[in-house]
Amino acid sequence: MAEVEEAPVQPLEALTSMASSSLHQELILQHYRNSRKRGAIESPDLEGCGTNPVCGDEIRLQLQLDGDRIVTARFQGHGCSISQAAASMMAQLIEGLTLADAATLHERFVQLLRGDRAAASDALLGDLRALAGVARFPARTRCALVPWDALVSAKEVTR
Template identity: 45%
Template sequence: MSLENKYPVQLDQLYRQVIMDHYKNPRNRGEIADGALTVRMNNPTCGDRVQLQMIVKDGKIEEAKFVGEGCSISLASASMMTEVIKGKTVDDALKLSAIFSDMMQGKDYDDETFDLGDLEALQGVSKFPARIKCATLAWKAMEKGLSEEQEE
C-alpha cells in the first residue's frame, strides 16, 4: 500500500505546505547578470508569465534563475525546477522534464532514476487539467531554451 493510500489527508496537507513554501519563499528567484540563456514564456489562458535564465557550460546547467508572475502552482513549480536542474547535464534535465510531464498527466512515472524531491508535491495537479499548464510553464521554458542551445 502506498503512503498516498494509507495517509491521503496528511500527505495532501504536506504537499500543500511544500507548494506554499516554494511560492512564498521561492528558490533561485532573480536574474543572472550576463551571458545567460534567457527564455520568456506565458500562459495566455491564466496570465502566468515566467522568464527563465540558465548558464549552460560543457553540457551542464551551472546556474538557473527565474522571475515571473502567476499562481502558486506556476511559481512553486519554477522554484522546484530550478533547484532540481542545477548541476544536471542537459540530457538529464530533459529526462527530468519528461518524467515531470508524465507525472502531470497522471501517467506512471519514473521515480527511480532521479530523486524528485519536492517536485512530487505537485503530483496532485494531475487531477486538475486546467492547472497542468501552470505547473509545466517553467519546464516548457527550460525545454525550449535547451533545445535552442543545442541547435546553435
C-alpha cells in the same frame, strides 16, 4: 435517551492521503512564498520564456552553463502559486544537471502530471512530487508546465 451517531471511521489510506496532500500543499506554498532561485543572471548562456495566457503565468528562465551542464539557474516571473512553485522547484533541481538530464527530468515530470504512480514516488523529481495532485485538475497542469516551457525555449535558442 437519544442515540448518538458515530462518525464514520476513515480508512488508514484515506487519512494518510489527506495528511500527504496537506504536506504537499504546504510545500507548494513554501516554494511560492519563498521561491528558491528567483532572480537574474547578469550574462546568461541561455534564456527562455514560458507563458500560460489562460492563467496569466509567465516565467523567464536564465541558465549559466559549463559545457552542457547547468551551473546556475534563475527565474523571474509572475502568476499563480502552482507556476511559481513549479519554477522554484525546477530551478533548484536542474542545477548541476546536463541539458539532456534536465530534458529527462522534464519527461518524468510530464508523466507525474499524467497521473503516473511510479513517477509520484520517483526521488529524482524531488519537491516536484508535491505537484502530483495537479494531475486531477487538467487546467492546472498547464500552470505547472510553464517553467518547463521556458527551459525548452532556452534550449532552442542558439548561443
